[in-house]
Amino acid sequence: MGLKKRIKELEKRVEELEKMWIEHMKICPLFQKKESPSFVKEDVNHKHQKSGQKNGHEGYSRHIPERIDEIEPLDSEECKYCDEKLSEIQNVRARTVTDIEVKIKNTQYIIHGRYCKNCDKIVEPDVIEALPNARFSLRLMLWIMHMKIGIRIPSNKIIEFFGILGLEISDGEIYNILEQLKNAFGDYYETLVRKMQEASTKHLDETSWRNNGINNWLWIFINKEVTLYVIQRQRSSKVPKKVLGNQKNKFITTDRFSAYNRLVEDTGCLQQVCWTHLLRNSKDLAKHYSEAKYIHKRMKFIFRKAKEGIEKEKLLEWIDLISSRKYHGTEVPKFVKSVCIKHREDLFRFVDNPEIEPTNNLAERGLRHAVVMRKISGGSRSDKGAETTAKLLSVMQTIKMQEGNIIDNMINLLQNPK
DSSP, X not given: OHHHHHHHHHHHHHHHXXXXXXXXXXXXXXXXXXXXXXXXOOOOOSOOOOSSOOTTOOXXXXXXXXXXXXXXXXOOSBOTTTOOBOOSOOOOOOOOOOOOOOOOOOOOOOOOOEEETTTTEEEOOOOTTSOTTOSSOHHHXXXXXXXXXISOOOHHHHHHHHHHTTOOOOHHHHHHHHHHHHHXXXXXXXXXXXXXXXXXXXXXEEEEEEETTEEEEEXXXXXXXXXXXXXXXXXXXXXXXXXXXXXXXXXXXXXXOHHHHHHHHHHOOEEEEOHHHHHHXXXXXXXHOTTHHHHHHHHHHHHHHXXXXXXXXXXXXXXXXXXXXXXXXXXXXHHHIIIIIITGGGSSHHHHOTTSOSSOHHHHHHHHHHHHHHXXXXXXXXXXXXXXXXXXXXXXXXXTTSSSOHHHHHHHHHHSOO
């Protein structure tokens, strides 16, 4: 009997130790589940929809080009399988194939100079198809610019591509072409700066940019008509103040970076803070502080109601309710003070003015092209190269907003300046 009693006692002790171990695992940080890195995505559990159109949908096929440049009949009198002689033609069908012909074309202009009595000098007609002292035509130079700046192809790949076509071009010539085009577009770039200064609404943002191995910043100023890039060593308010000048009673949409707050104070502009950044910050705060879960939930609700058209006074009342609560620690009160008190008047400017957007998504998308360029090229090698990149990128991204072929639009812009 003593042995059985001892076994029961030991079994009970084992159960108690197991419970203690489980409780210990719950509170011990060594055994807590670690968060996955941000780039690790959760597995998708839902079933993917079947590809293709639904049953009964009208079929779609490639359209036959309206213009046919060449017709080539194909006929055979012998069977391609057994070489037997074939009978008379039984049917005729057409198949259209699209191709592209790329060939080098060298044009020699015979330029006639005539004497002008009024000017007392020999006058020659301009070669409008090329820039002064340029080896290549204007169209070819713009193609190279588009390949380098527009679709971000490295110089060695551009050289390789034209080498296939039989055109020899060096890395130095590519950068010389970009420099010539930067000078040719100089007046147009200044026009973009002036338009951006005069615009009533604009979005601002910045991203890092390496210049000759030194950290610089690429700034973007953008609205629905103009895209303007500037590369500077500084990340302070001096850069946007120098570019924009006096902005009294004009609106800027930003991500609450301190330089833009200073810009508001010094230039008199009005700021709309980006709600995407606000919700992202409140969500991150809620992950670390339980009392911030209330803030994030209320911020999402208020933004949804703002987009639905609730009057501004009611929205501000809800914001004041968030700021009136007591919070502990430093991070949560700091966020509430910045958003609900300091930027209280900057939260709902888009409610009164339909031209103002509640997020800075336009600037974020505008920076994406430059970010990809930076990953491919690593940045610029000199101040001149950085200036060339910023100006040509501004020209291309602005012209892309216009209808029509981008190359034709740039040619028309250089040949017929307004």
